[in-house]
Amino acid sequence: MRELTRELIAPVCRTLPWRALAAGSLLGLSAVAVPRLSDGEPGPWATLALLRAAALAHALALTFLLDDPARHTTATVPARRPLRVALRLAPVAAATALWWTAVLLLVPSSVRPPTGAVTLEAATTCALALAGAALAVRLTDEPRPGPSVAAALLFTALLAVLLWPDRWPLFTSPGDPKWGEAHERWAWLLAGALLVLGACLPEPVRGRAWRRGRRPSLGPSGA
Template identity: 60%
Template structure:
């Protein structure tokens, strides 16, 4: 099994959606650095909205991570799909961490929200994108579900702030006294989304049998 996994490293690396990831990364960095480029001094709420938007841009790139043109050819291999997906994430995770660090560095430091809290929000959005992609792969035979996941993420980004209950708000500014409680909920949401991603990882037994 270990030898088979190693033999997958190069093929998986070659099939990663580098164009989508690079486009999202470049656009996110440009957006985060725009105030510095223009000499603007945004208010704290404006920087918060900016960083949340950049986190969404990064998640849109991650939505394509599980796109695999050879999906139907790799299903019969001895390495299970969760491990193949984990291999894709492991290859991209260090680059994503470096990218987000760069985003925080180029964002306006004077009005930037707490780095740990906004990073938690970005992690939730990123893992949500991966969970959505995993769910699309599990529930459909689509080899490239990324575009559909992007559409769902954009819809969720528009509706979530409008539909959230007042007593359990997530999208609050740093000066709001509910900020700590909101990020306790962000942490719980991260766990829930990660569990959903794990559940969606394995291929349904019935589908494996039909292909066998």
Template identity: 60%
Template sequence: MRRTLPWRALGAAGAVGLLIAGVPRLTGAQPNPWQTLVLLRGIALVGALGLAFLLDDPARHVTAAVPTRRPVRQALRAALVAPLVALWWTAVLLLAPPASRPPAAGITLEAAVTCVFALAGAAAAVRLRDEPRPGPGVAAALLVSAALAPLLAPESWALFVPSADERWAAAHDRWAVLLVVAVVGWGVCGPEPVARRRRRATAARAAGGAG
């Protein structure tokens, strides 16, 4: 399974994220807290765009017939990259200017929500379509959603607040709710539809009988 992972997309996203995080140190810039927060949110989105390709599998129609259920295969893929993602995000936080770095727990929660939504979107695309490489479409949808979210979110549900804002703690309670929603959505979209499973099982038996 490790060889089927989209390492190029993941590596490119990781490299771009680290490069962006290192720009202030490379240039000697001293961004203010809001600028650093926006920078880290952008890097989290870059990482999520890489994870949008995690469920791409050129051999999807072959692996669909294996005994291991699809949610387990998806979970294994996520487990293989999770340590690398954690190390990458730790490096990003360490590269961010310490004087203007937002609270690590809060911004890490935001990054986790963004990444899990990318995985949930990929799982939904796999469930609803037979496309073996849904990553590009999921990444595009994620970009559009990220652009529209700050504009469409109601004021009472403010999410993208500055770290010094008194609403920071309340906003991250909402981010925690979104994390639960994303995890549940991924879980719901994980299993293959029953009708499709039956069609493939019937086709496999027919192919076996013909052989």
């Protein structure tokens, strides 16, 4: 298994959507960095909104992570899909952690929201993006579901901002007495997204059964 993993690292890294990831990361960094270039720094609420926008931009890029034009070919290789997905996630997770650290450091400490809470929001947003991509791969035969998943994530985020019930607050500010309660919901969302991601990693059962039952045809009678 170790030898197989080492052999897969380079090919998997070459197939990662680096352009989409770089675009999302740069967009997120720009959202936070540009206000610092102006004369005055944004207020705490505007800063929090920019951090949330940066996390969403990166999450939109993550929806392309599981795109694989050769999906129907790689489904027959000895390495199972959970291993292939793990090899995709590992470098991207490390890069995302470094990117988010840079984003937080770009925010002046005087207006920076609580780091742990806003990091929880960002992690949840990214996990939801990955869960959506994994679900699309699990339920469809589309080799590149990224654009559709990105559109769905963006639409869902807009609906959540506009229509989320006030009695179950989610998008609160640090001064709001419901700040802690809201982040309990973020934690539950993160747990749910990770469960969906984990459940969608194995190959579909019907796909495995179809491949096991497939036999070459030798003639009209099958013999």
